[in-house]
Amino acid sequence: MPHGKSTERMRKVEPYVVETLPQVLVNVPAAPPACRDTLVERTRLHWHRTDGGDPAALAEDFLAAHGLNLRDLTRPTTGHHDTGPCGAALYLSAAAGALLAGAPTGAPEPAPTLPDLAVVIYDHAPTHSTPPPPPTPWWLGEWTESWTPQQHAAAVDAIHAAIARGDIYQANLVGHASAPYTGDPLPALRRLGALPGARYGGVLTGDTWAIGCASPETLIELTDGHLITRPIKGTRPATPTGRTELLSSAKERAEHIMIVDLERNDLARIARTGTVTVDDLFTVRRWCDLWQAESTVRATPADGLGLADLLRATCPGGSVTGAPKLAALTHIAAAEPVGRGASMGALGWVTHGHIDLGLTIRTAAADGEHLHTWAGGGITWDSDPYAEVAEAAAKTTPIRTTLAGH
Template identity: 45%
Template sequence: MLVDKRPWPSGPEALYTRLENRPGLVILDSGMEPRADALHASGRWCFAAFDPFAVLECRLDGCRLTVGGRAREFKGDPLDILQSILEEYALPPGSGPTPLPAGGIGFLAYGLRVFLEPRPTRPDDLDLPVLHLGFYDAVLAFDRRDGSLYLTSTGLPAGGRARAERAASRMRLLREVVDSAVEKPASAPPEPGVPGSTRGYPGVPGGTRVSGSAGQRVSGSAGQPVPPAAVSSSFDRAAYLEAVRRVKNHILAGDVYQVNLAQRFSVPWTGSAHALFGRLCRDNPAPFSALIKGAGFAVVSASPERFLHLNPRTGVVHTRPIKGTRPRGSSPETDARLACELLASEKDRAEHIMIVDLERNDLSRVAQPSSVRVPEMLVLEPFPTVWHLVSTVEAELRPGTGVADLLRAAFPGGSITGAPKIRAMEIIEELEPVPRGVYTGAAGYFSFDGHLDLNITIRTIVLRGGRAWFHVGGGIVADSEPEAEYRETLDKARALFAALGSPGRREGG
């Protein structure tokens, strides 16, 4: 493995602008400064890669692996195929200078669930794969902690002397990209968010744990506004309220305790995915942002939520479910009141604890006995447009547990399905009028050295066919108020509409 480490005071944005037209581009951006504690260092690393040596795409009827322009078709479980690829190109555990010296980057769509828990399902009306991963032998990595830039090149998939030659050739290409950014620097990036604390949030109780980044309020978009009439949704207001009532009927009947219910918006869009990604990172910085370009589509994510993180050196996996949301206030006083309201809400706390218990159960399926822990519970975290309640659940994996085993135990995340998970997914299939597609799946990386880091694909936009599509939703419990649940979806949609240049849906629409 070849490594080039250098100081990089310009930040990762200066590199992103040089990569827009590169084939197979992927960017995983952490737009928030890392927290002081080591547990949730989600703000630390940003990665970019292009020109994958292999691409794996799976649909409900099979998978296609393309290597060097030659495609092979496979039947069977996509996770078994993924596991075999990771084993074929494995590097020594934790051997890279960064968590991702080389590996698979892309997304797992919500529809992948049918391979884990077979149930009837509708095909994706946007015709996206249920799994899309590019496999990259060379990666650019920026460390926000110390401002260092790492260039890593492994020479994969070649072997022997050819691997060394390929590694050198690919390293030259990475250096050309970096040098071009030095010679023609991009405009100065926006100031990143800073770690939060109770200081700066007047009225938030002094003992309250506040973490993350306060960020900026979304004040609009540089794009041309889209008229509200051009905004379409899978639900109108009345239909969404009725769906909430039907979920509550299921809860009262004892079928389920909680269900995440979502609506999908779409607007006309013919702009640049790269520009949209930059706008989201600027106006709505998030620790798990992603840009993934595929054939005829792009996925742009500003997710605040970590699904799974695995450290191969320790064998520790953790998840950070989000459950509980309030909008940010227009003044410090209003902002603090909303934060305190969320923290004190019995409904939100009960809903959150229910999901933490579900995640503990999921991880216990692949964990060493008595190793499941909850080191953080009900942490109040600020984001640019909303407050969230977040917890951390972690466990030590049993020896011999592979990535496929871990995903079978935990996918999709409990915070965006409900409890019990299987019954909640059945009700989602019954009530939501369109498939979820990428929404509430996962995006991120599978490093060849064993690291894994995936978000939950919320706050995520799909660009395809001249339109932008995104879902927003919330957890429905026994005492949910339909109007409040509908308003919560609009609060969550606000930043995405702003990035797209649309005023969004009016509350009564």
């Protein structure tokens, strides 16, 4: 679709008022902590895949139209918080990322009220206190999985077969579960941001949906003129034995390095030649009761790089897709029973001269009737199917426990 026509498909949504959404502290992941109690919403954009158009271009155009011009990230920053917007929340679903990559977008979404793109622009305003709404009883029902352990293991076997054929080197499989609830889900979703290691802890809300994030993983950051991604791949229990096992596992290290190479390739597409470097390869960090291996990949952006090109190059994240990325996405779409919804996408903060988007792992969403969670792991030739089932359960347990209020 031509660029001008795609702009016409933007769907602007007016700011929500107290009658439709409770006034809560703006707690968008990666928003400046010093600004959070002074932020008020100016306007927002929602987009679904059925709307047509290019979500990366739509986001860039919408931001520019409201005083946040991110069409050339290498230019000196312009604008000031006193005269323009402070910044914006940016959310892009995994399905939208697959669309940008030219891959199948997967099975139907379990929470279709969630947009595939949300951009919410915030101004500064004088601080004011709003009395909190009276608490409502919170009840969370039993979780229903979208696949059984046997079906999950069979999907791992299907990825093994694809690796044996030489189609892919690895792929990340993600499972989903939902649970009915009654009451206000926002306090439950906000609790996720307090989990240990939640670098991208926070919430983003709409009139019929809400997303709560506890992600430790940087999808892409632009700061001080440098691009940074921090892929996470490799998991063990957060015990001394688990740490030793993770550090000594040839399988986990090989899987991790494959994804680091993929991320190096992604950044090389949008970086100045020769500037891509890897720091802190396979560093073990803690998230809740798990050890995870993380590396840091850096680069200097190429001249003229804009937000849309940045999103096209990095979404969806390599650590939740596989290698090669396009082939892995094709096998993922065939293997997973439901869409990835709010998970495995991008969520964070953008403003003049600074972008900080987390990868929405360890993420939950509410659609008005159910809470939804997703979890998975990378599959290589050496993966044991039922060990992968157990790893996914270990990743989602802290999320579900926190949502329940325990």
